[in-house]
Amino acid sequence: MHSKILATLAAKLADKSFTLGVIGLGYVGLPLSLTFLRKGIKVIGFDLDPAKITKIEQGQSYIKHIPSDELAQFVDRKLFAATADFSRLSEPDCLLICVPTPLTANREPDLKYIKATGRAIAKVLRPGQLVVLESTTYPGTTVEVLQPLLEEGGLKAGVDFALAFSPEREDPGNPHFSTANTPKVVGGIDPSSSSLAQNLYAAALERIVPVCSTQSAEMTKLLENIFRSVNIALVNELKVLCLRMGIDIWEVIDAASTKPFGYMPFYPGPGLGGHCIPIDPFYLTSKAREYDIPTKFIELAGEINTSMPYFVVQRVMEALNNHRKAMKGAKILILGAAYKKNVDDDRESPSYKLMELLIERGAEISYNDPHIPILRPVRKYNFGLSSTELTEENLQQSDCVLIATNHDAYDYDFILRHAPLIVDTKNVFSDRLKHPDKIYMA
Secondary structure, three states, X not given: OOOHHHHHHHHHHHHOOOEXXXXXXXXXXXXXXXXXXXXXXXXXXXXXXXXXXXXXXXXXXXXXXXXXXXXHHHHHOOOEEEEOOHHHHHOOOEEEEOOOOOEOOOOOEOOHHHHHHHHHHHHHOXXXXXXXXXXXXXXXXXXXHHHHHHHHHXXXXXXXXXXXXXXXXXXXXXXXXXXXXXOEEEEEOOHHHHHHHHHHHHOOOOOEEEOOOHHHHHHHHHHHHHHHHHHHHHHHHHHHHHHHHOOOHHHHHHHHOOOOOOOOOOOOOOOOOOOOOOOHHHHHHHHHHHHOOOOHHHHHHHHHHHHXXXXXXXXXXXXXXXXXXXXXXXXXXXXOOOOOOOOOOOOOOXXXXXXXXXXXXXXXEEEEOOOOOEOOOOOOOOOOOEOOOOOHHHHHHOOEEEEOOOOOOOOHHHHHHHOOOEEEOOOOOOOHHHOXXXXXXX
């Protein structure tokens, strides 16, 4: 049963007359906003980045897979507005928190953005609002960290306002699953909060998956990403072994994939990237230490995946050596700055670590990425580079071309013809046996 205060919100959710607030308009918040806008629901977006606010006001998208023309229509119709004024957080009926949850330099959870958002909401929180945390974090964050902050203004969760957790599930570049048709896991601090949050998402998403608590919802997200991290680490470790043994790991994976049960393929690469897999497992390892439980699988997977850029650079060094060239002074052209193919998302991209390691060893680096024309400053890196045009001359003048991201936009036959040496981390040259002195796997 909802309290009388929350009953009003339940009615608004039922007839879709509510206003939604989305805090954090990045790769999660903007697609989520668009999903609700498509159902005719008014959205107010909150972000501290003035560049994002300006672009939205102008009807321009800053994320590749979000169409500007559709965004502009919602802005023109006054359905969508963006602001950096967090005093307006009292206006929406429901608030979705989609802020980053990075790691500290010591790989410990960094909840500063969640805490700052919680304090900002608490200043203006009014009775009858629903707050949902979507940012990936360790089990217990919603009730142990966010709830006390929200209650600092005197309102009580579950009575005056509802509180829930629902993990974001975004896969940029996936043509089959968007926010709307990806099942949405939801857990509230109590049955009333859970029911309200489920009704909120049901207004725009196709399938809702309720769980019994915010902790279960938080753990669900971590399990999903730890599963990927561990399995990617396994094939990365096997890749190193197979290269030493003269076995084609990609052929082995393809052959294993023909088994119709008990197996699913994962693929090796130059390291982990994106906002989830390199970061989220460490949120659980940190929390597990409070319970004296060593998370050996998770930490070992992290070690293996973190070591991959070092392995790739070693392979570049070996390839150059076989061509009678030293790493110091070598011109290395890196193809791909995005963390995965066909997207403009460079968060935690292993390409940045590759660049750092190559520069440390004296190489002269350049890069090309059709989706990322300049390398903006990111958490740890600021290379100040612009994408090099992929011309015959630029390829020929490189001592080595390093395939870090396998974008479909690349003409690999053209690259093969003109590059003197290629190190391939993505198996784009599956016919490499025809060019054993030119193509090296890594």
